[in-house]
Amino acid sequence: MILDEVGRLLREEIGLHVASVGGAVVQYAVKTRMAACGFPEPLDYLQRLSSSRQEMQELINAVVIPETWFFRDREAFVAMVRHARAHRRPGAPLRMLSLPCSTGEEPYSLAMAMFDAGFAASDFTIDGVDISTRNIAAATRAVYGRNSFRGADIAFRSRHFEAVEGGHRPSAAVLDQVTFKAGNLFDPAVTPPVEAYDVIFCRNLLIYFDRELQQRSIGRLRQMLVPGGLLLVGPAESSLPTLHGFVSARTPLAFAFYKQDAAPPAEPRPGPSRPRRASPPAVARAGGVRAAASRPEAGPKPAARSAAPVEAPGAAELSLTAIQRAADAGRLDEAKREALAHLAAFGPSADAYYLLGLAHDASQAISEAIENYRKALYLSPDHRETLAHLALALERRGDGAGAKVLSDRLGRIADRSRSQ
Template sequence: MIQTRIESMVENRIGLSASAIGSDVIAKAIDRRMKIFGMNKIDTYLDSLERSGKEWNELIELLVVPETWFFRNRESFIFLSHYITSQWPLKHKNRVLRVLSIPCATGEEPYSIAITLMDAGMEENQYFIDAVDISSIALDKAKEGVFGPESFRGRNLSFRDRNFEPVVNDREKRFVLKPSVRQKVRFLQGNLINSNILANEMPYDIIFCRNLLIYLSVKAKQKVVHNIGRMLARNGILFVGHVERPLVGNSEFTWIREPSVFACTKKKLSIKDKSSDLRKKTPRRKQKVFSSKKVPASSRFASAGVHKKPDNAKMSCQQPSFLQKPPLGIEEHDNLSNNEKIMKMATLHADQGDLEKARKLCKECLNENSLMIPANFLMGLICQAMNEEDKAEKYFNKTVYLDPNHYEALGHLAFIMERRGEPGRAVQLRLRADRILKREGATIENEE
């Protein structure tokens, strides 16, 4: 089939997997392009696609998902600000901080980073930010620095008052970003699956790579993760999207244990670590944890806390069980139950910012099976993102009720308690979460 050939081209050249973005989306894009040329045969279109780089770029523009907004997953920026004001100056006196945003889409992410660093008190010459995307349309929009209401989500928009000017008499109610922020970001066009991407650049201290891996084929994911490993400085920090942690894996990265912050650092492998890594088989402990839990058989949500037997024998034994999940690969699971398929869609919608749709799908699952742990947890995340903390609390509580070792739900509950001004309860929840981590770590060591 010609469409399958075009899908393979897309996957091989830019990594986007047809099963993640949808074959129907690809079919519609092809159809749109063919209509422009008045073509009625798809093989004629394939011909022009193979011959013309320009046509290839046009098609790609219809396939990419440039969904983004300012301060998406705000906790990551709070964490960044904290790191910049506390740890960075101690470790890197007088060194310029290098930050990379990949992919940057229409610029909201790198500009949020710039605003965070400015607010944290960094001087203009103390940092710089590179931002890469494959879409030239998205990059042009980013450089222009004019943003509509869809770029500003959530209730706390004080950053907008400080850094933007409203466009005068604009029916679309857009805002222009101040030049002082705009000039802090260098935008570059690039394909992140290319092995030589930014090959001549020095390593970056902070990399944001969020909401790309979920759309990629297994092979493309590996390439991007490999590239990130090369581009990230030795003690650098990588931020990923909330469902992408298992896609990055545990073998090369150590995850930072901070609720709602999906970040990690590169693992320091000593010669001793390397040789013991090779010796290690999948620890026996995992079998025990998985078989003793009544959890849905194949949930794959990055943060849903479902313990599944990992297939990565190199996985570090120091990691708690909630981190030991198999890659999230959206496309590589065909034997999903109906509920699991719905949850997969719900996660994708949540990640794309369509929280209403995600919530509707989650509810569908919960109506079928109110004990489904990932559905309860994702509902908690969605409610939290929609600033409905009471509801979020209810769902996180239910998650913990169903899975008392759900470290992440405990972390979110602690976070809610802190915000509500109940530090005592927050501390208790954090201690409980810490005990889980320690207990699981101890079990591993005992059985080694």
């Protein structure tokens, strides 16, 4: 196959670290695009991909994981509103960015949270940016099905939505508050370069990058935030900001961080592997603080690294990350042991069974791999990585019909999340 080269191109284009989504997801996307282009030969497709921007965009659209829903991680929105109240400036709207915004649920949730907190339309602006043109089209269409409304509390729907054919659409007031743009986090032409935002939601994107690109991304987000601005990341990403010039906002389950008024050293300092404790930043946007930030970037002041607790990912997430790392590094016995220990400690979960299946798969224990993939799907029928890997495992075992059922299911899930 041509997967190594496609992986290299995807990393160059959007920062995607193929191992983070699983090779099978990329393989499935390539197969789908080859069929759509009418190229049975992988090399012909690779040639098209290397020479056509449009095909690269189509592949990106096919490969990204658009998973999102309204008020995902509710505490993040509570932390954002608290920050907005503390930094209200008469006559100057608070500027917020949702990047990646996927199909729009996150930026519209920001607007709803702000209205619910009593802010007026003129008090804030929201930009939504995502690399996938298909996701941006869905965000603009703004018709949402059941999958976008998860959890027990969906009272916001009756306040802010109207029922339309195919689902629910946010009210005109909410829609008007958000401006969408297709674009890449790494493209400086897409997002304003410096201190353009008071709040940035950058959640569930950094997990798809390798360490070097995670570091570059956080540097980029730092540039875009005003000093003392608020950055919100996803639960599995919450150990990153504190390594790169942010301090925890100390709001449990919000995964929220303030930008410090000076940049950290380029590399984390040697020392304990867990982030050190840090004190809250000087949160202000007066000229003095801006001026301080525009000094030549130096390491954080010693005093700024001393007091408050840092948010860390939960023990279960850390343990899953360790299993994934062991599997990625080819330490397959260790990955299996860790996965079994994880299941014993935290109970059954699709992610743990998927990783256990993956470790068996990589050590050519196909029956065990299939058994564990099936357990993962029992717990989470739409687990995309599992569907993709199980389809490939069945194909390798000669069960083409079984593999097709799963591939079709994967395709329907992808279509559904795009159209929602």
